[in-house]
Amino acid sequence: LQGGRTEKDIPFARAESLTKVIAIASGKGGVGKSSVTVNLAMALAARGQTVGILDADIYGHSVPAMLGIADARPTSVEDMIMPVPVPVEQGNGLKVMSIGMLKPRRDQVVAWRGPILDRALHQMLADVYWGDLDYLLLDLPPGTGDVAISVGQKLPNAEVIVVTTPQQAAAEVAERAGTMASMVNQRVIGVVENMSYLLITCPDCGKQHSYDVFGSGGGDEVATTLGTRLGYDVPVLARIPLDPQLRAGGDTGEPIVGSDPAQPSATAVTGLADSL
Ligand code: ADP
Numbered sequence: 001l002q003g004g005r006t007e008k009d010i011p012f013a014r015a016e017s018l019t020k021v022i023a024i025a026s027g028k029g030g031v032g033k034s035s036v037t038v039n040l041a042m043a044l045a046a047r048g049q050t051v052g053i054l055d056a057d058i059y060g061h062s063v064p065a066m067l068g069i070a071d072a073r074p075t076s077v078e079d080m081i082m083p084v085p086v087p088v089e090q091g092n093g094l095k096v097m098s099i100g101m102l103k104p105r106r107d108q109v110v111a112w113r114g115p116i117l118d119r120a121l122h123q124m125l126a127d128v129y130w131g132d133l134d135y136l137l138l139d140l141p142p143g144t145g146d147v148a149i150s151v152g153q154k155l156p157n158a159e160v161i162v163v164t165t166p167q168q169a170a171a172e173v174a175e176r177a178g179t180m181a182s183m184v185n186q187r188v189i190g191v192v193e194n195m196s197y198l199l200i201t202c203p204d205c206g207k208q209h210s211y212d213v214f215g216s217g218g219g220d221e222v223a224t225t226l227g228t229r230l231g232y233d234v235p236v237l238a239r240i241p242l243d244p245q246l247r248a249g250g251d252t253g254e255p256i257v258g259s260d261p262a263q264p265s266a267t268a269v270t271g272l273a274d275s276l
Contacts, residue, residue, distance in 0.1 A: 008126040012136055013155055019130075021158040022189070022276070023138040023151055025181060027173025029060060032194035033163045035250050036240070036269070037139040038066045042257040043266075043273035045092035049134040052083060052095045054124055056151065057141045058117065061100030068253025074101055080129040097128050114146040121150050135276075143173075144180035152184020159189045161237065162226070164218050166196055171218035171225075178226040178234070188226055190237035192272060193219025198242040199264060213242055238272035241265050 012019050024040075026033040034057065041051045055063035064070045064084070072084040074097060083095040102120060130136065138158070141147050151158065160181040164174035178188045196219070198211045219236045227234040240246075243265035249256040257266045 007122060010122070010125045010154055011130070012125060013157065017157075019133045019136050020276070021136045021138065021155050023140050023148075023155075023158050023160045023181070023186065024163060025140045025148065025160050025177045026142045026163045027175070027177045028170065029142040031142075031163050031165050031170055031174075032240070033057070033142065034060055034062045034066060034139050035246060035255075036161075036163050036192055036194060036272075037137050038063055038250070039246075039255045039257040039266070039269040040273055041094055041135075041137050042092075042255045043270045044135050044276070045094045046257070046261075046270075047273060048092075050093055050132060051135045051137065052097070052130045052133045053137050053139065055096065055098035055100065055139045056121060056124070056147050057139050058099050058147065059141050060139075061098050062250075063139050064096060064098050064100060065253060066250045066255060067094070067096060069096060070253070072101070074128070077129065079127070081123075081127050083128050083130060095130065097124050097130075099124070114150075117146050118150045121147060122154060125154060142177075144176055148177070148180055149184060152181065152186055156185050158186050160186045161190055161192055162188060162222060163192045163194055164222050165214045166193055166212065166216045166218040167214045168218065168221070170214075171221045174218070174222045175225045175229075178222065179229060182226075182230045187232075188230060188234050190235045190275075191219050191223045191226070192237055193222075193239045195242040196239040237275050238268050240268040 024037045044051045067086050075082045083097040086094040162178045164170050198213050223234045223236045246256045246265045
Protein backbone atom coordinates (compact mmCIF):
# COMPACT_ATOMS: atom_id res chain seq x y z
CA LEU A 1 0.00 0.00 0.00
CA GLN A 2 2.12 2.86 -1.20
CA GLY A 3 1.01 6.40 -1.71
CA GLY A 4 1.84 8.87 -4.41
CA ARG A 5 -1.56 9.14 -6.04
CA THR A 6 -4.24 11.72 -5.54
CA GLU A 7 -6.25 10.82 -2.48
CA LYS A 8 -9.72 9.44 -3.11
CA ASP A 9 -12.48 10.69 -0.90
CA ILE A 10 -13.90 8.50 1.85
CA PRO A 11 -17.37 7.19 0.94
CA PHE A 12 -18.39 6.82 4.61
CA ALA A 13 -17.79 10.54 5.18
CA ARG A 14 -20.27 11.63 2.51
CA ALA A 15 -23.47 13.21 3.77
CA GLU A 16 -25.59 10.66 1.86
CA SER A 17 -23.73 7.61 3.26
CA LEU A 18 -26.11 5.09 4.81
CA THR A 19 -23.36 3.24 6.68
CA LYS A 20 -23.39 3.60 10.43
CA VAL A 21 -19.78 4.05 11.50
CA ILE A 22 -19.03 3.06 15.09
CA ALA A 23 -15.56 3.43 16.59
CA ILE A 24 -14.80 1.20 19.57
CA ALA A 25 -12.46 3.06 21.93
CA SER A 26 -10.79 2.41 25.26
CA GLY A 27 -8.45 4.25 27.58
CA LYS A 28 -5.93 1.43 27.84
CA GLY A 29 -5.18 -1.95 26.33
CA GLY A 30 -6.42 -5.29 27.56
CA VAL A 31 -9.92 -4.22 28.58
CA GLY A 32 -11.53 -6.22 25.76
CA LYS A 33 -12.01 -3.60 23.06
CA SER A 34 -11.13 -5.99 20.21
CA SER A 35 -13.18 -8.81 21.73
CA VAL A 36 -16.18 -6.49 21.90
CA THR A 37 -15.58 -5.36 18.30
CA VAL A 38 -15.47 -8.85 16.77
CA ASN A 39 -18.35 -10.23 18.81
CA LEU A 40 -20.49 -7.17 18.12
CA ALA A 41 -19.72 -7.53 14.41
CA MET A 42 -20.77 -11.18 14.51
CA ALA A 43 -23.98 -10.32 16.38
CA LEU A 44 -24.87 -7.64 13.81
CA ALA A 45 -24.02 -10.00 10.93
CA ALA A 46 -26.21 -12.70 12.49
CA ARG A 47 -29.10 -10.22 12.35
CA GLY A 48 -28.58 -9.97 8.59
CA GLN A 49 -26.65 -6.70 8.60
CA THR A 50 -23.71 -6.18 6.26
CA VAL A 51 -20.72 -5.41 8.45
CA GLY A 52 -17.11 -4.38 7.91
CA ILE A 53 -14.40 -4.17 10.55
CA LEU A 54 -11.48 -1.81 10.19
CA ASP A 55 -8.84 -2.85 12.68
CA ALA A 56 -6.90 0.35 13.28
CA ASP A 57 -5.26 -0.83 16.50
CA ILE A 58 -1.61 -0.51 15.50
CA TYR A 59 -0.39 -1.88 18.81
CA GLY A 60 -2.77 -4.81 19.09
CA HIS A 61 -4.24 -5.52 15.65
CA SER A 62 -5.72 -8.70 17.08
CA VAL A 63 -8.98 -8.66 15.12
CA PRO A 64 -7.86 -11.01 12.29
CA ALA A 65 -6.63 -13.67 14.75
CA MET A 66 -9.87 -13.40 16.73
CA LEU A 67 -11.75 -14.17 13.51
CA GLY A 68 -9.47 -17.00 12.39
CA ILE A 69 -7.95 -15.07 9.46
CA ALA A 70 -4.61 -14.08 10.98
CA ASP A 71 -2.57 -15.00 7.93
CA ALA A 72 -5.00 -13.73 5.30
CA ARG A 73 -3.94 -10.84 3.11
CA PRO A 74 -6.19 -8.53 1.11
CA THR A 75 -6.20 -8.90 -2.66
CA SER A 76 -6.49 -6.07 -5.15
CA VAL A 77 -8.76 -5.56 -8.14
CA GLU A 78 -7.66 -2.74 -10.42
CA ASP A 79 -6.90 0.12 -8.04
CA MET A 80 -9.10 -1.12 -5.20
CA ILE A 81 -8.10 -3.31 -2.27
CA MET A 82 -10.52 -6.12 -1.44
CA PRO A 83 -11.07 -6.61 2.30
CA VAL A 84 -10.69 -10.14 3.66
CA PRO A 85 -13.98 -12.02 3.97
CA VAL A 86 -14.55 -13.97 7.19
CA PRO A 87 -15.44 -17.63 6.45
CA VAL A 88 -19.17 -17.73 5.75
CA GLU A 89 -20.17 -20.31 8.37
CA GLN A 90 -19.14 -17.88 11.10
CA GLY A 91 -19.30 -14.45 9.64
CA ASN A 92 -22.30 -13.98 7.31
CA GLY A 93 -20.47 -11.74 4.88
CA LEU A 94 -18.34 -9.97 7.48
CA LYS A 95 -15.31 -8.27 5.89
CA VAL A 96 -12.10 -7.23 7.59
CA MET A 97 -9.25 -4.90 6.86
CA SER A 98 -6.50 -4.60 9.43
CA ILE A 99 -3.53 -2.33 9.77
CA GLY A 100 -1.64 -5.54 10.55
CA MET A 101 -2.43 -6.78 7.02
CA LEU A 102 -0.35 -3.94 5.57
CA LYS A 103 2.80 -5.48 6.99
CA PRO A 104 4.69 -8.00 4.87
CA ARG A 105 5.22 -10.27 7.86
CA ARG A 106 3.00 -10.96 10.85
CA ASP A 107 5.79 -10.59 13.40
CA GLN A 108 6.96 -7.25 12.06
CA VAL A 109 6.57 -4.34 14.46
CA VAL A 110 4.65 -1.29 13.28
CA ALA A 111 6.38 1.90 14.37
CA TRP A 112 4.71 4.44 12.14
CA ARG A 113 4.49 8.07 13.00
CA GLY A 114 1.41 10.25 12.77
CA PRO A 115 1.47 11.30 9.09
CA ILE A 116 2.11 7.75 7.82
CA LEU A 117 -0.57 6.35 10.09
CA ASP A 118 -2.93 9.02 8.84
CA ARG A 119 -2.22 8.02 5.25
CA ALA A 120 -2.60 4.29 5.99
CA LEU A 121 -5.92 4.97 7.67
CA HIS A 122 -7.08 7.06 4.73
CA GLN A 123 -6.22 4.25 2.33
CA MET A 124 -8.04 1.69 4.42
CA LEU A 125 -11.14 3.87 4.29
CA ALA A 126 -10.93 5.19 0.72
CA ASP A 127 -9.04 2.58 -1.34
CA VAL A 128 -10.67 -0.51 0.15
CA TYR A 129 -13.72 -1.78 -1.69
CA TRP A 130 -16.07 -2.11 1.28
CA GLY A 131 -19.25 -2.21 -0.81
CA ASP A 132 -22.55 -1.17 0.74
CA LEU A 133 -22.20 -1.65 4.47
CA ASP A 134 -24.88 -1.27 7.12
CA TYR A 135 -22.15 -0.96 9.77
CA LEU A 136 -18.45 -0.20 9.76
CA LEU A 137 -16.86 -0.94 13.13
CA LEU A 138 -13.48 0.58 13.85
CA ASP A 139 -11.24 -1.01 16.44
CA LEU A 140 -9.20 1.99 17.61
CA PRO A 141 -5.86 1.79 19.39
CA PRO A 142 -6.18 2.32 23.15
CA GLY A 143 -5.79 5.86 24.43
CA THR A 144 -6.03 9.21 22.78
CA GLY A 145 -3.32 9.13 20.15
CA ASP A 146 -2.79 10.00 16.50
CA VAL A 147 -5.20 7.41 15.12
CA ALA A 148 -8.11 8.66 17.23
CA ILE A 149 -7.48 12.19 15.98
CA SER A 150 -7.20 11.05 12.35
CA VAL A 151 -10.39 9.04 12.62
CA GLY A 152 -12.14 12.06 14.10
CA GLN A 153 -11.01 14.23 11.18
CA LYS A 154 -11.83 11.69 8.49
CA LEU A 155 -15.10 10.43 9.93
CA PRO A 156 -16.70 13.24 11.93
CA ASN A 157 -20.03 11.42 11.68
CA ALA A 158 -18.68 8.33 13.47
CA GLU A 159 -20.25 7.35 16.75
CA VAL A 160 -18.12 6.07 19.60
CA ILE A 161 -18.54 3.27 22.13
CA VAL A 162 -16.16 3.39 25.09
CA VAL A 163 -15.10 0.05 26.58
CA THR A 164 -13.96 -0.12 30.19
CA THR A 165 -13.66 -2.64 32.99
CA PRO A 166 -15.36 -2.08 36.37
CA GLN A 167 -12.07 -0.96 37.92
CA GLN A 168 -11.61 2.63 39.06
CA ALA A 169 -8.23 3.08 37.37
CA ALA A 170 -9.61 1.80 34.07
CA ALA A 171 -12.62 4.10 34.32
CA GLU A 172 -10.50 7.22 34.63
CA VAL A 173 -8.51 6.53 31.46
CA ALA A 174 -11.68 5.49 29.62
CA GLU A 175 -13.20 8.89 30.42
CA ARG A 176 -10.25 10.54 28.69
CA ALA A 177 -10.81 8.44 25.55
CA GLY A 178 -14.48 9.46 25.52
CA THR A 179 -13.63 13.12 26.00
CA MET A 180 -11.13 12.90 23.14
CA ALA A 181 -13.85 11.55 20.83
CA SER A 182 -16.11 14.46 21.65
CA MET A 183 -13.27 16.93 21.04
CA VAL A 184 -13.14 15.71 17.43
CA ASN A 185 -16.93 16.10 17.32
CA GLN A 186 -17.88 12.46 17.45
CA ARG A 187 -20.87 11.44 19.51
CA VAL A 188 -20.27 8.99 22.35
CA ILE A 189 -23.31 6.70 22.15
CA GLY A 190 -22.53 4.66 25.23
CA VAL A 191 -20.24 2.64 27.44
CA VAL A 192 -19.63 -1.10 27.53
CA GLU A 193 -18.47 -2.48 30.84
CA ASN A 194 -16.47 -5.63 30.07
CA MET A 195 -15.31 -8.27 32.57
CA SER A 196 -18.13 -7.01 34.77
CA TYR A 197 -18.58 -10.14 36.88
CA LEU A 198 -17.75 -13.84 36.89
CA LEU A 199 -20.51 -16.43 37.12
CA ILE A 200 -19.60 -19.65 38.91
CA THR A 201 -21.97 -22.54 39.47
CA CYS A 202 -21.51 -24.04 42.94
CA PRO A 203 -20.59 -27.71 42.56
CA ASP A 204 -22.48 -28.58 45.78
CA CYS A 205 -25.73 -26.64 45.63
CA GLY A 206 -25.87 -26.04 41.87
CA LYS A 207 -26.63 -22.34 42.40
CA GLN A 208 -24.96 -19.70 40.31
CA HIS A 209 -22.86 -17.12 42.15
CA SER A 210 -21.59 -13.84 40.75
CA TYR A 211 -18.19 -12.43 41.71
CA ASP A 212 -16.96 -8.89 41.08
CA VAL A 213 -13.43 -9.89 40.16
CA PHE A 214 -12.42 -6.42 38.98
CA GLY A 215 -14.50 -4.47 41.46
CA SER A 216 -17.62 -2.65 40.39
CA GLY A 217 -18.96 0.67 39.23
CA GLY A 218 -16.49 1.52 36.42
CA GLY A 219 -19.08 1.45 33.64
CA ASP A 220 -21.54 3.64 35.54
CA GLU A 221 -18.80 6.04 36.50
CA VAL A 222 -17.59 6.48 32.91
CA ALA A 223 -21.17 6.93 31.68
CA THR A 224 -22.05 9.50 34.35
CA THR A 225 -18.82 11.46 33.99
CA LEU A 226 -19.00 11.57 30.20
CA GLY A 227 -22.69 12.48 30.33
CA THR A 228 -21.91 15.46 32.57
CA ARG A 229 -18.83 16.47 30.60
CA LEU A 230 -20.43 16.15 27.15
CA GLY A 231 -23.85 17.48 28.09
CA TYR A 232 -25.99 14.59 26.86
CA ASP A 233 -27.09 11.20 28.12
CA VAL A 234 -24.37 8.53 27.81
CA PRO A 235 -25.86 5.16 28.81
CA VAL A 236 -24.16 1.90 29.81
CA LEU A 237 -25.14 -0.19 26.78
CA ALA A 238 -23.94 -3.59 28.04
CA ARG A 239 -22.24 -5.39 30.90
CA ILE A 240 -20.30 -8.38 29.63
CA PRO A 241 -19.25 -11.01 32.16
CA LEU A 242 -15.74 -12.34 32.50
CA ASP A 243 -15.95 -15.62 30.62
CA PRO A 244 -13.10 -18.09 29.98
CA GLN A 245 -15.00 -19.30 26.91
CA LEU A 246 -15.04 -15.81 25.43
CA ARG A 247 -11.27 -15.66 25.90
CA ALA A 248 -10.82 -19.13 24.35
CA GLY A 249 -13.00 -18.13 21.38
CA GLY A 250 -10.73 -15.15 20.80
CA ASP A 251 -7.65 -17.36 20.89
CA THR A 252 -9.02 -19.95 18.46
CA GLY A 253 -10.61 -17.50 16.05
CA GLU A 254 -14.19 -18.54 16.85
CA PRO A 255 -15.97 -15.66 18.59
CA ILE A 256 -18.38 -16.81 21.26
CA VAL A 257 -21.34 -15.01 19.71
CA GLY A 258 -21.03 -17.44 16.79
CA SER A 259 -19.86 -20.58 18.57
CA ASP A 260 -22.02 -20.51 21.73
CA PRO A 261 -24.65 -17.78 21.44
CA ALA A 262 -26.52 -18.87 24.58
CA GLN A 263 -23.61 -18.05 26.91
CA PRO A 264 -24.28 -14.98 29.11
CA SER A 265 -21.24 -13.21 27.63
CA ALA A 266 -22.63 -13.77 24.13
CA THR A 267 -26.17 -12.69 25.01
CA ALA A 268 -24.74 -9.50 26.55
CA VAL A 269 -23.13 -8.68 23.19
CA THR A 270 -26.28 -9.62 21.27
CA GLY A 271 -28.16 -7.20 23.54
CA LEU A 272 -25.60 -4.53 22.67
CA ALA A 273 -26.20 -5.16 18.95
CA ASP A 274 -29.96 -4.84 19.51
CA SER A 275 -29.47 -1.49 21.23
CA LEU A 276 -27.72 0.11 18.23
P1 ADP B 1 -8.07 -4.90 23.99
O1 ADP B 1 -8.54 -4.89 22.57
O2 ADP B 1 -8.78 -3.92 24.85
O3 ADP B 1 -6.58 -4.81 24.15
P2 ADP B 1 -8.73 -7.73 23.96
O4 ADP B 1 -10.08 -7.79 23.36
O5 ADP B 1 -7.55 -8.07 23.09
O6 ADP B 1 -8.48 -6.31 24.64
O7 ADP B 1 -8.75 -8.62 25.27
C1 ADP B 1 -7.59 -8.85 26.05
C2 ADP B 1 -7.64 -10.30 26.54
O8 ADP B 1 -8.72 -10.47 27.44
C3 ADP B 1 -7.86 -11.29 25.42
O9 ADP B 1 -7.14 -12.45 25.70
C4 ADP B 1 -9.35 -11.58 25.48
O10 ADP B 1 -9.69 -12.88 25.02
C5 ADP B 1 -9.61 -11.46 26.97
N1 ADP B 1 -11.00 -11.02 27.25
C6 ADP B 1 -11.62 -9.92 26.79
N2 ADP B 1 -12.87 -9.82 27.29
C7 ADP B 1 -13.04 -10.92 28.08
C8 ADP B 1 -14.13 -11.42 28.88
N3 ADP B 1 -15.29 -10.78 28.95
N4 ADP B 1 -13.93 -12.59 29.54
C9 ADP B 1 -12.74 -13.25 29.46
N5 ADP B 1 -11.70 -12.84 28.73
C10 ADP B 1 -11.84 -11.69 28.06
